[in-house]
Amino acid sequence: MPAVELSHVSKSFGSLRAVDDVSFNVDRGEIFGLLGPNGAGKTTTIRILLDIFKPDHGQVAVLGGPMTEEKKNHIGYLPEERGLYQDIPVDRCLQYLATLKGLSLTEAQKRISEYLERFDLASYRRKKMKELSKGMQQKAQLISTLVHEPELVIVDEPFSALDPINTQMIKDLLREQRDRGVCIVMCTHQMHQVEELCDRLVLIDQGKAVLYGKLDEIRKQFSGQDILVKAQTTLPTLSGVARVAGQNGATRLSLAAGVTPQDVLRQLVQLNVPVEQFEIAVPTLDEIFIRVVQGEEEGQE
Amino acid sequence: MSKFFRVMVYEYTRHVLRWRFLLGLLSIPLFIVVVLGISILSTELQTNNDPIGYVDLASVFADPVPLPAEEGLFTSSVDILPFSTENLARQALEGGQIQGYFVLSADYLTSTEVRLVAYDPPEERVQSRFSDFLRLNLLKNQPPQIVSRLTDGTVFAIQSADGSRRMVESDWFNLLVPFAVGLIFMMVVFTSGGYLMQAVVEEKENRTMEIIITSVSPGQLMAGKIIGNLGVGLTQLMFWMLFVVVIVLFGRGRVDWLDRISVSADFLLLVAVIMLPTFVMIGSLMAAVGATVTEAREAQQISGLFSLPIAIPYWLTYQIMTNPNGPVAVGLSFFPLTAPVTLTMRAGFTQIPTAQLVLNVALLMACAVGALWMAARAFRMGMLSYGKKITLREILGRPRTSLKPREAVR
Numbered sequence: 001m002p003a004v005e006l007s008h009v010s011k012s013f014g015s016l017r018a019v020d021d022v023s024f025n026v027d028r029g030e031i032f033g034l035l036g037p038n039g040a041g042k043t044t045t046i047r048i049l050l051d052i053f054k055p056d057h058g059q060v061a062v063l064g065g066p067m068t069e070e071k072k073n074h075i076g077y078l079p080e081e082r083g084l085y086q087d088i089p090v091d092r093c094l095q096y097l098a099t100l101k102g103l104s105l106t107e108a109q110k111r112i113s114e115y116l117e118r119f120d121l122a123s124y125r126r127k128k129m130k131e132l133s134k135g136m137q138q139k140a141q142l143i144s145t146l147v148h149e150p151e152l153v154i155v156d157e158p159f160s161a162l163d164p165i166n167t168q169m170i171k172d173l174l175r176e177q178r179d180r181g182v183c184i185v186m187c188t189h190q191m192h193q194v195e196e197l198c199d200r201l202v203l204i205d206q207g208k209a210v211l212y213g214k215l216d217e218i219r220k221q222f223s224g225q226d227i228l229v230k231a232q233t234t235l236p237t238l239s240g241v242a243r244v245a246g247q248n249g250a251t252r253l254s255l256a257a258g259v260t261p262q263d264v265l266r267q268l269v270q271l272n273v274p275v276e277q278f279e280i281a282v283p284t285l286d287e288i289f290i291r292v293v294q295g296e297e298e299g300q301e
Numbered sequence: 302m303s304k305f306f307r308v309m310v311y312e313y314t315r316h317v318l319r320w321r322f323l324l325g326l327l328s329i330p331l332f333i334v335v336v337l338g339i340s341i342l343s344t345e346l347q348t349n350n351d352p353i354g355y356v357d358l359a360s361v362f363a364d365p366v367p368l369p370a371e372e373g374l375f376t377s378s379v380d381i382l383p384f385s386t387e388n389l390a391r392q393a394l395e396g397g398q399i400q401g402y403f404v405l406s407a408d409y410l411t412s413t414e415v416r417l418v419a420y421d422p423p424e425e426r427v428q429s430r431f432s433d434f435l436r437l438n439l440l441k442n443q444p445p446q447i448v449s450r451l452t453d454g455t456v457f458a459i460q461s462a463d464g465s466r467r468m469v470e471s472d473w474f475n476l477l478v479p480f481a482v483g484l485i486f487m488m489v490v491f492t493s494g495g496y497l498m499q500a501v502v503e504e505k506e507n508r509t510m511e512i513i514i515t516s517v518s519p520g521q522l523m524a525g526k527i528i529g530n531l532g533v534g535l536t537q538l539m540f541w542m543l544f545v546v547v548i549v550l551f552g553r554g555r556v557d558w559l560d561r562i563s564v565s566a567d568f569l570l571l572v573a574v575i576m577l578p579t580f581v582m583i584g585s586l587m588a589a590v591g592a593t594v595t596e597a598r599e600a601q602q603i604s605g606l607f608s609l610p611i612a613i614p615y616w617l618t619y620q621i622m623t624n625p626n627g628p629v630a631v632g633l634s635f636f637p638l639t640a641p642v643t644l645t646m647r648a649g650f651t652q653i654p655t656a657q658l659v660l661n662v663a664l665l666m667a668c669a670v671g672a673l674w675m676a677a678r679a680f681r682m683g684m685l686s687y688g689k690k691i692t693l694r695e696i697l698g699r700p701r702t703s704l705k706p707r708e709a710v711r
Binding site: 050069072075081082086087099101 | 315508509511
């Protein structure tokens, strides 16, 4: 049974349709990317999922059914609008938030100590939250998201304000959570992070789900007729190639209609070209994102 | 432990465990102690306890009856010394042994003429003590009832027709009780309401709302906040009341008017019935303001709009005292923001008609429920509108959705 199921969900604010017939499922033990340009409806979708907003239409099931007060104890949420109590010490703030997730004070103290050690924040535990840097507050917020060992984790831009070392640590942590069977919904604009972490994704634009599925399949779907070739010598003129362009030290060949990569490879072998790299040019998620979003906008015009 | 309880404990301890709160708590008793101390010191420095003398040319004080010593809290009795001649009395005055002397003329019993000789006029209490001494000795051969009647003077008492209420002239201090109770309650309501407002604004300022409402239900959250912050106000109230009780217990037997303070159970019950919905109403209004604005400073400015009307009855004290069932007093009792203090004051001066009282309290309760509804609405609409204000029109508008389009964060 999926941990999250959204089925034909719509939500309007006055005349503005923020979410329009969006459906997707997220399984346990996967990292799921929730993508979209600014104002696409991602945050509204998350708020519907968390029962902050009621949908106008459609069904939402979280951890096997409608949201309940008890289920809130099994959900960890890192909102886009970061927020922690600024005027109290770090450990007191985290303890309060952890106890609101159903942990006993003793258990909360124990787990928070472990996380503070792991996140290099142990020496800051008595400091007021406002005395911490933005990156440290981000880590503290992640602790409050994970400390109660949730079954469903929703993280909105989890890498903002983090340096590369801490970014890597958070990635490892998210993978670790996934391996424990936790369902993770990650909302971000950083496409390379999605490529690195996510198994599946949904792309929302103007309130609608315009892409949904496994990352590999989506990339294949957008791969087209391009191949990347790197050779020790300059490439000869090849038949069936419509366009040639350089890309990161390799050559990107756009094939003419009806020509297959095997046709090109055969020619290279016959011409005895010393090939170092030959691969189907799969578009990056950035490219797919831009292509889909711009395509949607052009479609609107 | 339920989440409501955790929110309540958090809200309570975040204020009570701060130095700022402790200083605020102690500041009023400390202020009173300092003011009292300065007053006592000043009185002590100005008080002259030297004996006062008298010269009895009318032979009124042959074999005088001594006046019992009167030890006050901060003063002691002045001795009254006889002198056989005015010359001897003058010598004693010039020698600094007495602060002055009275001379009863030879025809005192017909002229009642008494002359005072002193460098500086003695305090009124000294003159009053000599008058008592004189009266006691003039009446020494009369039966005790006559003496008592003449020395105590006339006692005017006003009593209600049903005999349930009685006011004696000398119990003037009891008139101040309704004022004091109203004032203390105002302070507690505004302190607690202020904390509540601050707590809601801080949730917005700290942007913690999304995390909190995905952990605890809005009902539990608001209930925890309200009870927790009410607890802060009650802690202050209890501490200050304890201080007052200690002062009264200490002063009883030492300060005359403290012995006569009495507060009826009916009055306390009435205060409780009035003040409970008032607290809910003011607390809810404060919370609503907190939910609609973006900064604590702005919230404080707006809350002044409904803080001022509550104090209006104090400005109209004369009208309420002289005519507690008149149109001004009754009118103010029907306006929810002025009703709490007006009703408390009226209860001190008159018997409020039961039907009117029931109507007033019912109106207050209805307003409290309305304010709660508005606070809940403002809270729901304002909680995710970071950095944006919610207008009264939007709060009272048609409940189309929890957020208006311009507040929607996609």
